[in-house]
Amino acid sequence: MKTPFVTKDQLEAIAAKYPTPFHIYDERGIRENARRLKAAFAWNPGYREYFAVKATPTPAILKILKEEGCGCDCSSLTELLMAEKCGITGEDIMFSSNDTPAEEFQLASRLGAIINLDDLTLVDYLEQSIGFIPKKICCRFNPGGVFTLSKTREGFQVMDNPGDAKYGMTRAQIAQAFTSLAEKGAQEFGIHAFLASNTLSNDYYPALARILFRLAVELKEETGVHITFINLSGGVGIPYRPEQPENDIAAIGEGVRQAYEEILVPAGMDDVALYTELGRFMLAPYGHLVTRAIHEKHIYKEYIGVDACACNLMRPAMYGSYHHITVMGKENAPCDHKYDVVGGLCENNDKFAVDRMLPKVNMGDLLVIHDTGAHGHAMGYNYNGKLRSAELLLKEDGSVELIRRAETVEDYFSTLVW
Known part of the structure; x- marks a missing residue:
């Protein structure tokens, strides 16, 4: 069992100021x-x-x-x-x-x-x-x-x-x-x-x-x-x-x-x-990618779509790497639902988890993807015009500091010559 270093209430308060997805460090x-x-x-x-x-x-x-x-x-x-x-x-x-x-x-x-x-x-x-x-x-x-x-x-x-x-x-x-x-x-x-x-x-x-x-x-x-x-x-x-x-x-x-x-x-x-x-x-271990469930899809498998994607964390798509996922507020609920947790890229490997047993995920739930403090944000990219997320620091006194703002559309266009 992996325990996040932030609580659901903390994350909801943080997300009200800094929209998901974001990386946060302890x-x-x-x-x-x-x-x-x-x-x-x-x-x-x-x-x-x-x-x-x-x-x-x-x-x-x-x-x-x-x-x-x-x-x-x-x-x-x-x-x-x-x-x-x-x-x-x-x-x-x-x-x-x-x-x-x-x-x-x-x-x-x-x-x-x-x-x-x-x-x-x-x-x-x-x-x-x-x-x-x-x-x-x-x-x-x-x-x-x-x-x-x-x-x-x-x-x-x-x-x-x-x-x-x-x-x-x-x-x-x-x-x-x-x-x-x-x-x-x-x-x-x-x-x-x-x-x-x-x-x-x-x-x-x-x-x-x-x-x-x-x-x-x-x-x-x-x-x-x-x-x-x-x-x-x-x-x-x-x-x-x-x-x-x-x-x-x-x-x-x-x-x-x-x-x-x-x-x-x-x-x-x-x-x-x-x-x-x-x-x-x-x-x-001292970094989380925090994302929110925004869609669910029921076809041949059960999918949970989140607002993060492989551009925010490449390792699962690139290497098939495992990153543990906690559904915030449901830490003690039974993991009785099997999901693929996916992002919105036009690539089928844009999956944070495949056939992962999790508690029932409802739209709007916050998900913590663990162990992203290294080779997480650092490997970000802009495929599909996706913008790299913010980085936040949970300070020792409990306050939160923005240490890298999220990219904007203006940032994305800034290197182009029309």
Whole structure:
């Protein structure tokens, strides 16, 4: 059972001022989660969370996380500019991009960001783009193959397939990159890798850490460079379904600590700082898409039409992703009606839920779609001329603040040349 962080009465009052659909975020939940993460890695003096801006590129959210000690992981020119406008610059930014234009490297350099190179060819390209190699630099590693975590009766449980991903360098390439970067003036080196997405296991980060820690020891011996940080990236997931287990970030931090003590400390690398770049874990549970039932249809299936659509939340249409739905005011009613919950796009995949058991939905009911705080509003678009919705912040004192207004028809037409 997932419980919304707002009540029906609260939402009705909010919707009277800010019409549905809208995304709303829970400031208290965001801050408490950031503090839990920080505590889990407090044993590492250099630890830093670089929030993945792509997940929720909203200035009010970035400023909250900045107050909690987080930096920004940016992957584009616009994300860099947003971080700068939020007062986040220098080594508080990790710039992790791929297929990167020169102008983006130039801006990252001007801001003093830590640049994370995705490919061996970018060593020379970066130097050509900005005129030098930064003293502090990072390279992204891709081990290839498949990443496996545990063995079951059916064989290995495959978490993801790095060998099919476009990101990162091979083992040989990252060694070559480090050597070349050192020759060009780099003095502090970092390693980054992202091997699996939305893992629901306390073992993922420790397993990834062991891979990267061993790699760091090998690269230090082979190249002689000073590796000062390792970025464990993202991938720590959240339970979208009520029955799924929740990760224990304290246990995850302890598992990484044990790997650190076993691998890096004996190699004389106990000065290595750890970084993370979590997006979904940081924000997803603390955002709701709030929408209202406006139509019902009875044909071969039962449909509930809402005033939101895939333009407000793409994940179910794009990936078939599950997002839990609460019919507000009917939290304890029996789920004895089977519905497809749909939006108004001219596409048949515009469905927030398929064959979902819910209480009887009446026209005008408010529905909360859970876990939209990351990769929700951020993935919005304007197909069918739909306009992107507002973003609201439920503040710790219970008040509500508009942090992004809804788009207007004038916004939609503003880039057109007639």
